[in-house]
Amino acid sequence: xxxxxxxxxxxxxxxxxxxxxxxxxxxxxxxxxxxxxxxxxxxxxxxxxxxxxxxxxxxxxxxxxxxxxxxxxxxxxxxxxxxxxxxxxxxxxxxxxxxxxxxxxxxxxxxxxxxxxxxxxxxxxxxxxxxxxxxxxxxxxxxx
Numbered sequence: 001x002x003x004x005x006x007x008x009x010x011x012x013x014x015x016x017x018x019x020x021x022x023x024x025x026x027x028x029x030x031x032x033x034x035x036x037x038x039x040x041x042x043x044x045x046x047x048x049x050x051x052x053x054x055x056x057x058x059x060x061x062x063x064x065x066x067x068x069x070x071x072x073x074x075x076x077x078x079x080x081x082x083x084x085x086x087x088x089x090x091x092x093x094x095x096x097x098x099x100x101x102x103x104x105x106x107x108x109x110x111x112x113x114x115x116x117x118x119x120x121x122x123x124x125x126x127x128x129x130x131x132x133x134x135x136x137x138x139x140x141x142x143x144x
Contacts, residue, residue: 001030003108009034012046013065047072052110056097057081062135066092075110077103085134 001007011021011034018036025034040046043065047053053069055078063086069076070089078087079097091113095102 001033003104007033007108010046010050011036012038012040012043014039043068044072047074050074051112052077052107054103054107055079055082056103058097060086062086062139064135073112075112077107077110085137 022031022036025031037046047069051074053066053074053076055063055066055076057079058081060082063082066076066078066082066086067088070091075091076093078092078094080094082094093106093110095106
């Protein structure tokens with residue numbers, strides 16, 4: 001909000017840090033600009049409302065939500081912990097988690113392209129089998 005007063009943060013999903021994040025937004029005085037919508041079975045409408053997709057994960061499996069964001073045409077800023085298997089577009093930038101100002105500055109510079117080239121290549125319904133193959137391969141490589 002220091003760099004852009006109109007900025008909004010949309011957090012989709014639930015997790016153990018939700019209450020902590022709500023408290024942090026309150027403490028920073030930005031709760032009016034942060035929207036917690038909880039777990040959603042169909043995130044397409046939320047992705048369509050976004051300008052940038054942030055994925056600051058400490059550890060991640062396959063990253064299906066990242067694939068959904070890319071198919072939706074969103075530029076994506078992700079942590080270095082994200083598997084390369086989940087990167088299907090050149091609109092994904094990977095950066096370290098340690099520098100919050102870098103995340104802010106890069107996110108503010110990213111723009112959704114006017115046209116989404118992946119919309120012609122991917123339909124999650126039609127590409128489901130290919131995604132499952134990639135997921136099975138990824139899981140077969142896991143150390144557990």
